[in-house]
Amino acid sequence: MKELDVLVIGGGPAGINAAQILSNNGFTVLLVDEGYKLGGQLLKQTHKFFGSKEHFAGCRGIDIPSKFPLDKVEILLKSTVVGLYNDGVATIVTEDKFYTKVKSKGIVVATGAQEKFLPFIGNDLPGVYGAGAVQTLMNSEGILPGEKVLMVGAGNIGLIVSYQLLQAGVKVVAVLDAAPQIGGYLVHASKIARAGVPILTSHTIVAAYGKDKVEEAEIAKIDENWNIVKGSNRKVEVDTICLSVGLSPVNDLLWHRGCEMVLIPELGGYVPKRNKFLETTVENLFVAGDVCGVEEASSAMVEGKLAGLALSRNLGSLGLEYEIYKTIKNLEILRKGEVGEKIRRGLKKLGGGD
Template identity: 50%
Template sequence: MNKVELAIVGGGPAGLSAALMASKLGIKSVLVDENRRLGGQLVKQTHKFFGSYEHMAGVRGIAIGRQLSEKVMADPNITVMLSTTAVGYYEDGTLALYQREPEEKLIDIKPQTVIFATGARENMLAFPGNDLPGVYGAGAVQTLMNVYGVLPGEKVLMIGSGNIGLIVTYQLLQAGSKVEAIVEILPKIGGYIVHASKVRRYGVPILTRHTIIEAVGDDRVEGAVIAQVDEKFKPIPGTEREVDVDVICLAVGLAPIVNLVWQAGVEIAYIPELGGHIPWHDEEMRTNVPHIFVAGDLAGIEEATTAMIEGELAALSAAEFLGRGDRAEIESIREDAHRRLEELRLTVFSEKVKAGIKKLQNWKELLKQRAGNLRG
């Protein structure tokens, strides 16, 4: 374990692709994931992916996850550690792992390089009653339904009309729940119109310029108060109304899980367009710590398709650091990966991500300017 060339933390699309690319270049890696099976978010994505066929459009996320996981499990260069959480990364380069199964133990490894691909967590919203049973994140609802076969409730209020809110609404309807409404604080729907049209056909109203005021109930959610908002997103008095629901589902964005990279000394940038606090990295997924690389939602909230390519790029950079692989081969794979990333980022939904990436590239300059302004 102390001779590990590469450790990969996180077995979602980014981590899996990183491990496969590293193996292709002859690097042995240890892939760690806290869950009992590989796939990250993909294990619950029963819907078909969008975009072009080159990027797996039309294939269900769950199938993509299965394909990648099978390849990884069969690869002799990759040691998979499931039910294992990376709990710390220390100055001397020790990555501390807590394994729950098959037996509980702590394992320290000292990898020469690390790719962090820890993904993201769901954002919460502040409103009275948000701690009542029956208030869920959309990802949690998806896990309950699509992984464990459990319906979270009968009548749902969805908060947020981005793709996640729309897709999970559709899946709730398919599973037999009634979705009373989707509430969106912005003046327009955030996700793809095709998803919005689908849920509207089922009779679900999408209330733009609306927000949740409070959850109603003593021991569990028994309703929710919603209201219209003005231009400054302030609730308009007199527009409040109660909806009869037993589930409030929050689809209000994701935030990268940065605690480990932060501990590892990676500089953290604040880029709202990419999900808030993210590890500073260049376009080859290198951080300011030379042997640490990042990929996927951790590096900025985007898509599984882009996460996979970023995983490959991170593995190429790790190979370069380790002095492994053929230089010309690395350059040619890299070029192709950047072409695919650019293609994926051609949609209007990528405008925000591209603005975020630009800010990240100029981050150090921005910091200097801000310091100057503060001094001024």
């Protein structure tokens, strides 16, 4: 059995930040990720971030992972943590072994989120994708998903992926959203609107049709009670339907370890109860990123930093109080304004995390 100070699970924006902080404070760290390289969702983000320099404004997501020096961190890629146990042991499935056992003094779970799906007739036809899958195909593998795409969902992910499809030469027939207004930033919506893509709010997908793959999609307008408006159904010719209808935290390991979980729709589903330092109800088990509640990559990076600092303090590092305080305030700033209102509402329901 391998013994070390800290196990970090997930090599996305939260996990790499937590691992860097912990290793910089002198702890032995093992960072485990399922991917073939570190970065998580950042590896799909070809657009430039905006905001402050501290949050990598002007940098493309794909370039951000290299800005975290992890030379003192042991990294295990193409591997999955399949169990967390009461004695501090974790089991890991790797490429060449059925499992590896690791025992640590502290754990940071930064497993991110997974895409939600949408029930409709024909949703099992080839050509129906999640937005994240489309980003992986295009931005990581260089493969176009199709030639004519219907995007379902006008949050930030739906709008950004629509623009990336346009950049790749794919026609985006329309962007639908069931809500009466878009959920994403206006700056992203404006880009695709200027390219002539219609954004249809108060609309939904009813069905997908095709013999062996998607050939048509049936869409319809919905009223304020979410019912289909009679006579509004129409068909559009598409070969790809891209679903961007939300994310759910990947929290299996937290359930397995016995963390107290709370259902909060505003945060994406079941999330771990934790204190303001991101420590769960299990001592020295911290969380960071979308597993805490679905937000932006900038928030995930700051949460990773906070979890790394707070766990470092728990394990004996001194002189971190001011940096921890600053990081908590940074999170509060990121969540200000109209865009962060939903997150603030969710955190208020959670209690102790805001």
